[in-house]
Amino acid sequence: MNVKSLQSHHTHYASLGSPWSAKADKVQSITGILLGCFLLAHLHFESSILLGKKAFYHVVQFLEGGMFSSTGHGFPMVTKLFSIFILIVVMLHALVALRRFPAQLGQWRALRRHMSGINHKDSHAWFWQLVTGFILFFLAPVHIFTMITNPEIGPHLSAERVYHANAWLLYALLLPAVVIHAMIGLYRVAVKWGLTANRAGLRKVAKVLIVYLISIGLLSLISYILIGRELSLPITPFVP
Template sequence: MEVRHKHNQFAPLYNGMFSHPVWAARADRAQSITGLLLGLFIIVHLHFESSIMLGKQAFYTVVQFLEGGIFSESGHGFPILTQVFSVFMLLIVMLHALFALRRFPTQIKQWFKLREQMNVIPHQDTKIWFWQMLTGFILFFLVPVHLFTLIATPDIGPHLSAERVYHDNAWLLYLVLLPAVVIHAMFGLYRVVIKWGIFSNRVGLLKLAKVMVVYLIALGIASLVTYLVIGHGLALPVVPYSGV
């Protein structure tokens, strides 16, 4: 009870607003909704990115479709849509982080107490919550970097994306971002589904979450390696891919 009391008082930013039962319930719903949107987006996003493994043309086709190429006479998409969507996702991430910070331990003693509890009572969901906090802390710094890059330079394609990954060394960012975002998203979806009683088979759902973590990380690494191979073969300055 002592840790909970300190936790509820940790942030002057909130000014006690979320301590009211009504606002606390609304914050819980908002955190779950934004987390659900972000988790589902990660699944879709990594599959779209994996189209690079089918070839440059396949990835180019996917990008043009997502950027509204079907509404263009030339068939080329509108990069501004990438900027707009990136801004929207950044706002969702900020909202999710705002509501999630209510439950984040802010004192080193609280971290020690949590670790002590995990050692004494090795409950599976407590471990998941710990990994949620750890990956959430990492994503708090890395996700804005990724989104700001897309907002500043929205041009996407097999050559330009490979240039970022290989020549601009963005693979270093993605090597940390990928496992952190997948673990956070999949276990986050698990917790949302259990929390709101959408699915009652906790054991089966947890197994599915773990399988998805391994699958999505493997998928992301394979895509990243493909970008590295393409980038290695590109001469500078890089000429954007324009289709077959």
């Protein structure tokens, strides 16, 4: 087929296919899956506080490589480095996801007009992914930067951050935004690439996960607030 004739015919549309179009789509999906899976693990790890201070201490000790450190507590440097890695993944994801934003007023109005005229659940779900994605531009970096500059985690150290440094406000806003964004996103990426044909089942799983993750997230946040209220400054790190 004559590619040149195609090009001349297409000048007023998007230009000839560039390999970057495919790459951008793949990067968005891969970074999205990475972040979604990380979130699933992250929320479970931090919610181990619901099983007691000792449980959370051991989770942190294990994840920070406690078995390799002389003190047995682990290295906060691990959290620092991992946070930098997550920041890079978030930046990559945001960079390619920006292609989807209705950046022009006309596009935004077209979207709102469509939503008011056409009754379609998945389009509405995408709208909420868009809104939460926008919120995450501002909230996620705050959390990640805190973990890069102050990576100390522990039953008392985290409670101090939540209660005395007022991080609870950030977490209360970040939690629903990131959970809704990530779970709708994981559902979408699966149907997008045809990973499953059972769409209804997947949608149900996404809904259940949203409720479940926000619940354990909120309960553990309350736990940290309760622990923080009992602590007097300066705090001493928890040791079992």
